[in-house]
Amino acid sequence: MREVVDGVIEIPIGYVNAYAVVVDDGVVLVDTGIPGRAEKVARAVEAARRSIGEVHTILLTHWHPDHIGGVAELRRRSGARVVAHAMDAPLITGVVKARPATGFMRVVAAIMPPPEHVPVDEALTADGPISVSGFTAIHTPGHTRGHMSFLLDRDGGVLFAGDAAGGRRSGRIRRSPRMVTEDRAAELASIARLGDLSFESAVFGHGRAISREAAQRFREFAALG
Ligand SMILES: [Zn+2]
Ligand SMILES: [Zn+2]
Numbered sequence: 650m651r652e653v654v655d656g657v658i659e660i661p662i663g664y665v666n667a668y669a670v671v672v673d674d675g676v677v678l679v680d681t682g683i684p685g686r687a688e689k690v691a692r693a694v695e696a697a698r699r700s701i702g703e704v705h706t707i708l709l710t711h712w713h714p715d716h717i718g719g720v721a722e723l724r725r726r727s728g729a730r731v732v733a734h735a736m737d738a739p740l741i742t743g744v745v746k747a748r749p750a751t752g753f754m755r756v757v758a759a760i761m762p763p764p765e766h767v768p769v770d771e772a773l774t775a776d777g778p779i780s781v782s783g784f785t786a787i788h789t790p791g792h793t794r795g796h797m798s799f800l801l802d803r804d805g806g807v808l809f810a811g812d813a814a815g816g817r818r819s820g821r822i823r824r825s826p827r828m829v830t831e832d833r834a835a836e837l838a839s840i841a842r843l844g845d846l847s848f849e850s851a852v853f854g855h856g857r858a859i860s861r862e863a864a865q866r867f868r869e870f871a872a873l874g
Contacts, residue, residue, distance in 0.1 A: 650693050653858045654804050654850055660693040662686045665715040665854055668809060669694050670801065675703040677781055678723065679799060679809045680716040680854060684762045687719030691726065701727050706781050709733040710811025711793040712740035712747065713829070714764045716854060721765035732779060734788060735772040736795030742766055773797060789813040789843060791836025792825050798843060805849030808863060813839050814870070816856030822866050823856070841871035 653659050656671035662682030667690055670677040676699045681690060691701045704727035709717055712733070720741075724731055731741075739745035743766030771780060779786050785800045792812045799809040812829075813836070814822040822840070830836055844867035851863035859866055 650696065653852055653860065654807050656697075656803070657801070657807055657852065658693055658697055659852060659858060660690055662689055662719075663715075666852065667693075667716075667719070668852060669697060669699075669704075671697055671699060672781070672783060675699070675705045677784070678704055678707045678729070680710055680811065681707065681719035681723055683715050684718035684764045687722040687726075690719050690723060703727075704729045707731045708779075708781075708784070708797070708799055708809070709737070709741060709769075710798065710809065710813075710854065711796040712737040713793065713812065714747075714761055716811065717741055717767070718761075718764045721767040724767055730770040730780075731767055732771040732773065732781075733769050734786075734795035734797045735774045736790075737793055737797075738769040738772045738795065741769055787843065787846070789839035791832050791834075791839045792830050794831060796839070798839075800846060800848060806847055806864075808843065808846070808848040808851040810843070810851050810853050812854045813843065814851075814853065814867065816851070816853040816859055818857055820857075820859055820866070822851075822853075822859070822870050825855070837871070837874065840867055844868035844871045 658669045660667045667682045668679040787798045789798045801807040852858045
C-alpha cells in the first residue's frame with residue numbers, strides 16, 4: 650500500500666486496487682477489492698491513523714466482483730453510505746443477477762466467491778458534484794453500463810478511473826480487456842471524455858497510477874483511437 654497523492658492511499662488486493670482517501674471529516678473508500686479481503690482495506694485505513702468508523706462513504710466505480718468484494722462487510726463495520734451509478738446498482742444490490750457473459754468471466758466467477766450484495770444508499774443518475782465534498786462523479790459507460798469515474802479536487806486533480814482505463818508501466822493508459830468490457834465503442838468515447846477534463850494524476854482499478862499530466866495521457870490514447 651502506498652500514498653499516491655497526499656491522503657490518497659492505494660491498497661493493492663491481489664490484482665486489483667482499492668483506495669482510501671482521507672478527507673476533512675473522515676475517510677472515503679473508492680472500491681473495495683475482491684471478496685473476503687475487507688480486512689486489508691480496514692488495516693490500510695488504520696495505517697493512515699484513522700479508524701474504520703471514520704469511513705463515511707464508499708464510492709463504487711462499477712459492479713464487478715473485484716471492486717465490490719469487500720463492500721458489504723466494510724459498510725457493516727463502518728456504517729458508511731454506498732454510492733454507485735443507478736445502472737449498476739441492481740447488480741450491486743442483487744436485484745439483478747450478474748450473468749457471466751464470456752468464458753473469461755465464467756472462469757472468474759468459478760474461482761472467486763460471489764460478493765455479498767449490499768444496499769446502494771445513493772444511486773447516481775447525473776454527472777456532477779456528489780454528497781462528498783471535493784468529489785465529482787463522471788458517468789463513463791463502456792466497461793459496464795453504469796461505470797463511474799470520480800474526480801477529486803486535490804493537488805491539480807486526481808481521477809479515480811476504476812476500469813474505464815488501466816495504467817501501463819510505461820506511464821500510458823490502456824483499455825480493459827475486451828472480454829470483460831460490455832461496450833467497446835462507449836468505452837473509447839468515455840476515455841475521450843475523461844481526456845477533456847483537467848487532472849494531474851490518475852489511479853486505476855488495475856495497473857500503475859500516473860502522477861503527472863495524466864489527462865494528457867487520456868487525450869493521447871483517444872487521439873490514436
Ligand atoms: Zn471491471
Ligand atoms: Zn476490475
